[in-house]
Amino acid sequence: MAEQLISTAVHHTLPESYVRSEAERPRLDEVVPDADIPVVDLANPDRAAVVAQIGAACSSHGFFQVLNHGLPLEVMLAAMAVAHEFFRLSPEEKAKLYSDDPAKKMRLSTSFNVRKETVHNWRDYLRLHCHPLEQFVPEWPANPPPFRDVMSTYCKEVRQLGFRLYAMISASLGLEQDYIKKVLGEQEQHMAVNFYPKCPSPELTYGLPAHTDPNALTILMMDEQVAGLQVLKEGRWIAVNPRPNALVINLGDQLQALSNGRYKSVWHRAVVNSDRPRMSIASFLCPCNCVKLGPAEKLIGEKSPAVYRNYTYDEYYKKFWSRNLDQEHCLELFRT
Numbered sequence: 001m002a003e004q005l006i007s008t009a010v011h012h013t014l015p016e017s018y019v020r021s022e023a024e025r026p027r028l029d030e031v032v033p034d035a036d037i038p039v040v041d042l043a044n045p046d047r048a049a050v051v052a053q054i055g056a057a058c059s060s061h062g063f064f065q066v067l068n069h070g071l072p073l074e075v076m077l078a079a080m081a082v083a084h085e086f087f088r089l090s091p092e093e094k095a096k097l098y099s100d101d102p103a104k105k106m107r108l109s110t111s112f113n114v115r116k117e118t119v120h121n122w123r124d125y126l127r128l129h130c131h132p133l134e135q136f137v138p139e140w141p142a143n144p145p146p147f148r149d150v151m152s153t154y155c156k157e158v159r160q161l162g163f164r165l166y167a168m169i170s171a172s173l174g175l176e177q178d179y180i181k182k183v184l185g186e187q188e189q190h191m192a193v194n195f196y197p198k199c200p201s202p203e204l205t206y207g208l209p210a211h212t213d214p215n216a217l218t219i220l221m222m223d224e225q226v227a228g229l230q231v232l233k234e235g236r237w238i239a240v241n242p243r244p245n246a247l248v249i250n251l252g253d254q255l256q257a258l259s260n261g262r263y264k265s266v267w268h269r270a271v272v273n274s275d276r277p278r279m280s281i282a283s284f285l286c287p288c289n290c291v292k293l294g295p296a297e298k299l300i301g302e303k304s305p306a307v308y309r310n311y312t313y314d315e316y317y318k319k320f321w322s323r324n325l326d327q328e329h330c331l332e333l334f335r336t
């Protein structure tokens with residue numbers, strides 16, 4: 001029900017259904033505040049160095065920030081602005097777009113999977129399919145009026161960046177530059193516009209609890225003013241501090257499988273705070289449903305047998321959404 005949206009009302013106390021058990025709470029005072037994830041400057045003319053930095057980041061953190069990534073600043077700012085405008089729409093307008101059915105390609109929803117989960121998360125989100133654009137844009141919200149144009153431009157730019165990163169990630173694994181793009185087939189692209197309102201008790205709940213992303217590659221535009229993303233590194237949560245004009249890149253489960261476990265799809269989470277709302281725009285590149293996924297042939301050998309079996313994204317995605325978000329790593333269910 002649309003009444004479950006948390007961006008439509010002001011909350012002075014955290015409702016019981018959002019409160020985590022003692023053992024599951026974020027323990028914000030134990031988070032490493034200033035460790036940060038690797039930063040890669042894509043304008044560096046030494047391409048071999050960039051490829052090496054990306055390879056190192058993919059195996060050490062599964063996460064990195066990119067600077068000088070080619071996305072025009074005005075496109076990024078416009079997307080962030082229209083996302084804020086969207087979440088300021090009236091409750092009636094939002095109710096028209098609300099759904100809690102994960103199978104719906106366009107939906108305004110809340111938490112993660114309200115139908116299945118026992119404890120909710122302090123997040124509302126708008127989920128969109130973005131490729132091919134001509135097919136999906138007509139289903140997107142018509143309000144605020146610039147929404148469709150602004151987000152379409154953002155999606156196209158993000159897709160190009162994703163493909164550039166694929167080439168560099170392929171090269172860093174010793175694969176042909178076009179390997180990842182080709183092997184994942186005609187890629188779907190999804191977007192989650194995440195809005196985390198101010199939360200009365202941030203130490204008792206999550207915006208998003210620990211999860212890995214089920215897709216291939218995620219490109220995240222974060223709120224420059226408000227931190228909240230944390231990444232698990234050697235058993236500790238480290239805060240990702242937003243850098244001006246940067247984008248955060250992380251590998252999803254499909255690139256961990258493709259790399260035969262050399263690269264990691266790392267646990268991450270979003271925490272909330274009581275001072276300011278936070279927005280993030282996540283773009284997910286997803287393999288085509290019809291291709292065979294699993295470790296790249298070239299990375300399998302006598303000394304490195306295949307860690308994962310072959311499967312399709314259709315099979316993987318259904319499994320992912322049938323679980324709780326913070327259960328065991330979904331790839332564990334696809335081991336050889």
Ligand code: OGA
Nearest residue numbers: 192194228229270280282
């Ligand atoms: C996601 C995600 C993190 C954030 O949408 O999958 O991890 O900071 N978001 O919003």
Ligand code: NI
Nearest residue numbers: 211212213268
């Ligand atoms: Ni994520």
